[in-house]
Amino acid sequence: MQYHHIPFEQMQTFCRKVFAGYGFSEDDCKAITNVLLDADLSGIESHGVQRLIRYHHEITSGMANTSAEPEIVFETPLSAVLDGHDCMGQTLGAKAMTMAIEKAKKTGIGFVSVRNSNHYGIAGFYAKMAMREGLMGVCMTNSESIMVPTFGKQAMIGTNPIAVAMPAKPNPFVFDAATTVVPRGKLEVYAKRGNGIPDGWALDENGQPSSDSDRVLKNIISKAGGGILPLGGAGDMTSGYKGYGFGLLCEIFTSIFSNGTTSNYIYKNPTGSGICQFYGAIDYGMFGDKAQIESRLSTFLQEIRDSAKADGQSRIYIHGEKELEARERVLREGIPVNDKTYAEMQMIADYTGSADLLPKYAD
Amino acid sequence: MQYHHIPFEQMQTFCRKVFAGYGFSEDDCKAITNVLLDADLSGIESHGVQRLIRYHHEITSGMANTSAEPEIVFETPLSAVLDGHDCMGQTLGAKAMTMAIEKAKKTGIGFVSVRNSNHYGIAGFYAKMAMREGLMGVCMTNSESIMVPTFGKQAMIGTNPIAVAMPAKPNPFVFDAATTVVPRGKLEVYAKRGNGIPDGWALDENGQPSSDSDRVLKNIISKAGGGILPLGGAGDMTSGYKGYGFGLLCEIFTSIFSNGTTSNYIYKNPTGSGICQFYGAIDYGMFGDKAQIESRLSTFLQEIRDSAKADGQSRIYIHGEKELEARERVLREGIPVNDKTYAEMQMIADYTGSADLLPKYAD
Numbered sequence: 107m108q109y110h111h112i113p114f115e116q117m118q119t120f121c122r123k124v125f126a127g128y129g130f131s132e133d134d135c136k137a138i139t140n141v142l143l144d145a146d147l148s149g150i151e152s153h154g155v156q157r158l159i160r161y162h163h164e165i166t167s168g169m170a171n172t173s174a175e176p177e178i179v180f181e182t183p184l185s186a187v188l189d190g191h192d193c194m195g196q197t198l199g200a201k202a203m204t205m206a207i208e209k210a211k212k213t214g215i216g217f218v219s220v221r222n223s224n225h226y227g228i229a230g231f232y233a234k235m236a237m238r239e240g241l242m243g244v245c246m247t248n249s250e251s252i253m254v255p256t257f258g259k260q261a262m263i264g265t266n267p268i269a270v271a272m273p274a275k276p277n278p279f280v281f282d283a284a285t286t287v288v289p290r291g292k293l294e295v296y297a298k299r300g301n302g303i304p305d306g307w308a309l310d311e312n313g314q315p316s317s318d319s320d321r322v323l324k325n326i327i328s329k330a331g332g333g334i335l336p337l338g339g340a341g342d343m344t345s346g347y348k349g350y351g352f353g354l355l356c357e358i359f360t361s362i363f364s365n366g367t368t369s370n371y372i373y374k375n376p377t378g379s380g381i382c383q384f385y386g387a388i389d390y391g392m393f394g395d396k397a398q399i400e401s402r403l404s405t406f407l408q409e410i411r412d413s414a415k416a417d418g419q420s421r422i423y424i425h426g427e428k429e430l431e432a433r434e435r436v437l438r439e440g441i442p443v444n445d446k447t448y449a450e451m452q453m454i455a456d457y458t459g460s461a462d463l464l465p466k467y468a469d
Numbered sequence: 470m471q472y473h474h475i476p477f478e479q480m481q482t483f484c485r486k487v488f489a490g491y492g493f494s495e496d497d498c499k500a501i502t503n504v505l506l507d508a509d510l511s512g513i514e515s516h517g518v519q520r521l522i523r524y525h526h527e528i529t530s531g532m533a534n535t536s537a538e539p540e541i542v543f544e545t546p547l548s549a550v551l552d553g554h555d556c557m558g559q560t561l562g563a564k565a566m567t568m569a570i571e572k573a574k575k576t577g578i579g580f581v582s583v584r585n586s587n588h589y590g591i592a593g594f595y596a597k598m599a600m601r602e603g604l605m606g607v608c609m610t611n612s613e614s615i616m617v618p619t620f621g622k623q624a625m626i627g628t629n630p631i632a633v634a635m636p637a638k639p640n641p642f643v644f645d646a647a648t649t650v651v652p653r654g655k656l657e658v659y660a661k662r663g664n665g666i667p668d669g670w671a672l673d674e675n676g677q678p679s680s681d682s683d684r685v686l687k688n689i690i691s692k693a694g695g696g697i698l699p700l701g702g703a704g705d706m707t708s709g710y711k712g713y714g715f716g717l718l719c720e721i722f723t724s725i726f727s728n729g730t731t732s733n734y735i736y737k738n739p740t741g742s743g744i745c746q747f748y749g750a751i752d753y754g755m756f757g758d759k760a761q762i763e764s765r766l767s768t769f770l771q772e773i774r775d776s777a778k779a780d781g782q783s784r785i786y787i788h789g790e791k792e793l794e795a796r797e798r799v800l801r802e803g804i805p806v807n808d809k810t811y812a813e814m815q816m817i818a819d820y821t822g823s824a825d826l827l828p829k830y831a832d
Contacts, residue, residue: 180757182577184576184577184755185577185756187756213547214545214547214548215547215578219756254779255773255776255785256786257778257779257785258773258777258779259777259780260776262772270718272721281715281717283710283711283715287701287707288708304706306702312780313779314780337700337708338650338700338701338712339702339707343667344650344702345700347646347786350788351644351646351788352646354642354770355633355644358605358635361765361769362762362769363756363757365756365761368765368772370772392545392547392580393543393548393550393726393727394550394728399726399728402728402731406720406724406725406731407717409625409731410621410625414622414623414676414694415620415621415622416617416620416621416672416676417676419620419621422618422619423619423620425710425713425714
């Protein structure tokens with residue numbers, strides 16, 4: 107499958123017009139586009155514009171409500187529970203993390219759990235919002251069941267990513283990990299490329315290992331069984347129950363705390379998707395001088411970078427560094443888009459009256 | 470290697486006398502024995518009495534100070550930093566988690582980060598302390614470097630477990646996971662059994678996969694390189710960088726927040742080990758009615774238990790259930806102890822003047 111490169115600014119202008127075409131406010135169009143393109147800028151194709159088609163289906167089916175406003179249903183000085191009333195995940199996410207940040211600045215902690223949201227892009231985006239305010243940022247989301255629990259063959263838990271961001275120099279620690287071996291988006295990218303998938307990622311409908319991305323994705327969509335393995339892999343010999351446990355932890359902070367929909371019922375509600383999220387901000391000044399804490403973290407991360415490399419490797423990365431470097435490259439070279447995704451953009455441009463701003467291939 | 474079974478009460482009486490023989494107060498003897506035997510009762514041999522020999526060396530070398538008292542060096546209504554002054558990890562742990570619980574009951578959150586501690590047994594023990602008080606309990610510890618970061622060949626991070634416990638019925642969720650594929654104790658048990666270790670667990674001194682537990686442990690002790698892989702395995706295809714990231718997260722909450730010793734310097738200080746821990750208690754009443762939250766979690770966990778099983782499997786476990794069932798079995802049958810561990814107990818009994826209470830084999 108061939109890739110073309112589209113300049114960032116053109117893609118940004120296009121996406122904002124697309125979302126305006128669906129009926130979102132100007133602020134919401136900016137918020138949604140910010141998250142979407144942050145994935146492409148970070149080199150995370152799976153969560154970037156290749157997801158436009160999914161958002162298109164969610165918006166046009168009414169799953170995502172273009173005019174819904176989140177409601178505070180429970181609140182303490184340290185915490186809140188919000189009901190998103192099926193609004194877009196990105197607009198709810200920006201509001202919920204802003205609320206968590208404000209609480210953390212006042213009390214030390216801001217924990218906001220959210221129900222009836224929708225897909226919100228990359229979890230790390232929201233964790234970085236808190237990090238930029240000098241706080242530890244935490245963000246999690248549940249999602250449609252795709253993780254098969256250890257010894258099971260039926261997907262019961264979402265990819266359930268956990269993201270944590272912490273300031274450090276020269277680069278911050280920005281951890282953003284699905285608790286499955288890989289996120290669903292990575293399977294989607296492999297399916298679009300037609301290359302199959304590596305061993306140790308997925309199970310078929312009989313609970314047997316499979317390298318057939320189309321089959322696995324088809325089973326997931328039709329709820330025929332199988333799915334993606336938890337981090338740690340199949341069975342218990344390499345501790346797949348740990349990834350399964352981290353997935354449950356994400357579920358507790360998102361759907362259980364918010365009184366929302368657990369992963370196994372996502373997209374089974376008569377109305378919205380039911381997706382739930384958690385936004386956390388922690389003022390680590392509660393442990394002492396913040397500059398000293400950041401400095402100690404910076405020192406330790408540098409010691410890891412400087413440690414001995416495995417044969418054939420020249421570099422040890424800190425979490426978030428690949429994404430930071432991708433940003434420079436993508437801003438320079440443009441956002442890579444493959445033929446299939448570009449065809450989806452064309453359809454969406456026509457639907458939303460944005461064909462005049464549809465970016466042309468730069469190469 | 471042959472196993473023998475020793476009744477719990479005999480082992481408890483013996484251990485308390487052993488620690489009294491080292492000079493600990495009666496309360497401290499009880500606290501240390503509680504944690505040690507909770508591992509054996511949970512079926513976690515690696516962290517039970519087979520660790521007595523390690524504690525013996527730490528105490529007799531002066532690494533662990535029998536009379537040290539922890540000092541509060543920083544405190545807010547939600548948080549504290551303690552300096553353990555090289556006391557035993559178990560006695561510090563009981564005090565630090567009690568402090569976290571008291572803060573959480575007052576404010577909603579209790580986060581206590583601790584430096585200059587020592588090995589403290591299983592992280593889950595302390596998370597369960599908060600759970601029994603109707604709180605979410607969180608506990609983490611750093612430890613001597615043993616995890617090789619992705620693309621490295623030098624251990625830079627400890628096994629760095631993360632434990633979380635949450636009330637639910639009929640069984641609570643008790644997650645306790647080293648962020649390496651396996652904990653060091655599991656390698657020690659395999660080494661004692663002389664069976665080698667499974668693929669995907671460890672790297673040798675050249676950064677190559679190894680199934681030789683003796684060689685891997687020897688390299689770890691002599692700092693010759695290699696170590697245990699992060700959860701997710703070698704390289705990046707099955708996302709070993711996620712286990713590495715969770716290990717860093719543990720490091721931030723323990724050594725970075727407490728201004729303590731990072732894993733790569735543990736046991737390199739002139740005096741104590743430098744081990745750091747984190748104790749967290751979260752009153753989830755900050756998200757609404759606690760009974761309803763527990764009930765929703767119980768329902769979801771039951772749906773997972775009831776979901777379809779993989780071929781050849783008859784049961785899906787919730788985290789902590791294997792340990793709960795081991796408890797019934799161990800209380801009935803006794804604590805399994807192998808020849809090597811029993812020989813260590815004999816030596817320790819002689820050293821501490823506890824030979825009169827050394828348990829005899831029940832079988």
